[in-house]
Amino acid sequence: MSFTSFNFEPSLQDGLDAMGFDRPTPIQEMAIPVILEGRDLIACAQTGTGKTAAFVLPILNKISKSGSSTLNTLILAPTRELAIQIDQQIQGFSYFLGVSSVPIYGGGDGVVWEQQKKALETGAEIVVATPGRLIALLAGGKMDLSSLEHLILDEADRMMDMGFSDDILKIVNYLPQNRQTVLFSATMPPKIRQFSMKILRNPEEISIAIGKTAEGVTQSMYSVYDGQKEELVRHILSQKAYEAVIIFASTKDKVKALYKVLRKQFDIEAFHSDLEQVEREKIMSDFKNKAVKILIGTDIISRGIDVVGIELVINFDTPSDPEDYVHRVGRTARADKEGEAITFVNPKDQHKFVRIEKLIGMQVTQNPLPEGFEAGPVYLGEKAKASDFVTSPSAGNKSKNKKKKKKPGHKPSGEKQAQVQESRPRGESQKKHSTPKPEASKTEPTASAEPEKPSKFGQRKNVIES
Structure with a gap:
């Protein structure tokens, strides 16, 4: 199937041809006809599957066909990074259409706020917004949504996790009842289905398996102690002159600490919520333009960026949620390219990695x-198991299990030492080396010094609030 099969308006098809879009992805092939027909839709698809184009293209086609010049479509996204990304894709697809869009998000300075208000006043057919900032505009009477025909919710599960469900329901109260509503989500837990029933009418349902990672990704793991992680990162990054690498850590404090450790040797930037919006936008722009080769951050960037050509993804910490692993790995091998994903698994995270392997x-x-x-x-x-802790004193770890008192004259058993040197049954054997591990700098914080906190189901940390 090709994009010409959708019978898009000539100007939209010209834009697709200019961008080299030939064949739709599975989610595009399934979702575009439903949206073109005007039906409500629930679509489950992970990042990297082309879901943004799946809802942007049919909306642009409908606007172009109707000749509408008023506010036609509202797209809600969980983070400012994703809102900006969606807006940029709209600008690319609508190059020959004359359709305008504006991103609305919080966190900027007064200049950004004035720019957003001016863009709304001059008129735009599509608004891409984060819920928090949009609520502020609506409460202040700065927006009129009476002409709206389409409501799109992107990454609905992420918005639920960030506590935006009440805000979304408030926004819906400002919208015409006679509208088309489309909900995209990377996962489909019961809470998403229950929520969707409040705002959608007899929706069609589409699901693309979440557990599948791209075929072009080479996936591997290292079984390590926390004290070995930093040196292993250095080793991996030193093996090749990478052009684009993303390193994921579990918390923003680890992101900062690992950045301080690696910045002396590598061209690296840290991406976290403590940065000003202008700083984050510059870092992301530099990374996309290859001015920065390595980006380190939390899961906030696992769904919020769309950069083709990322060669390597390193999971410095094993993700607590198996689906987060899929999203992290989905940053590489995009647009039919190849990539590599490496995960560090410490003893207490082994049960998490077992769940990841089951999912994929x-x-x-x-x-x-x-x-x-x-x-x-x-x-x-x-x-x-979650309670298993295999530790190595030389790796700077302390056992959380209570130690039994030793009887006088008792000699330590060699069983644990032998276990450490055993090979993983399905992998290649590991050799024990006597070379001591380099000591961490006393002046720089270590990225693995902070104890990890297990997350509860349905909660996500380190998200950027709008």
Whole structure:
């Protein structure tokens, strides 16, 4: 199937041809006809599947066909980064259409706020907004949504996790009842279905399997202690002159600490919510333009950026949610390109990685630690439990299990030492090396110094509030 099969308006098709869009992705192939017919839709699709174009293209076609010059479509997104990204894609697709859009988001200075208000006053057919800032505009009487025909909710699950459900319902009260509503979500838990029933009418449903990672991604893991992670990152980044790398850490404090450790040796920037909006936009622009080669951040960038050509994704910490792993890995191997994803798995996160392997339906290759590294922990696979802690004193870890008192004359058993040197049953054997691990700098904070806090289901941390 090609895009010509949708019979788009000539100007829209010209834009697709100019951008090199030939064949639609599965989610585009399934969603575009439903949206063109004007039916409400619930679509489940992960990042990297082309979902933005799946709702933007039919909306642009309908606006172009109707000749509308008033506010026609509202797109809600969880973060300012995603709102900006969607707006940029709209500008690209509508190059020959004359359709305008404006992103509305919080966190900027007074200049940004004035620019947003002026754009609304001059008129735009499409508004892409974060819920918090849009509520402020509506409460101040700065927007008239009476002419709205389409409401799009992108990454609805993320907005639910960020606590935007009440804000969205408030926004819906400002909208005409006779409208088309489309909801896109990377996951479809019961709370999303229950919420969708409040704002959609007899929706069609489409689902693209969440557990599948792109075929072009080479996935592997290292079984390591926390004290080995920083040196392993250095080793990996030193093996090749990478043009685009993303490193994911579990908290913004780890992001800051690892950035301080790596910045002396590599061209790297840290992306976190403590930065001003102008700083974040500059960092993202530099990364897209390859002026910055390595970006380190939390899961806020696992869904909020669309950069083609990312060669490597490193999970410095194992994601707590298996679906977050899919989103992180989805940053690479986009647009049919190839990429690599490497995950560091410490003893207490082994049970998390087992859940990841079950979700993606494959066993990820275990890499042996490089020469010069002390042996890492045994990867227990299916036997791993949340309470299992395999530790190594030389790796700077302390066991959380209570130690039994030793009887006089008792000699330590060699069983644990032997376990450490065992190979993972399905992977390549690891060798024990006597070379000592370099000590971490006393003047710089270590990225692995902060204890990890297990997240509860349905809660996400380190998100940027609008």
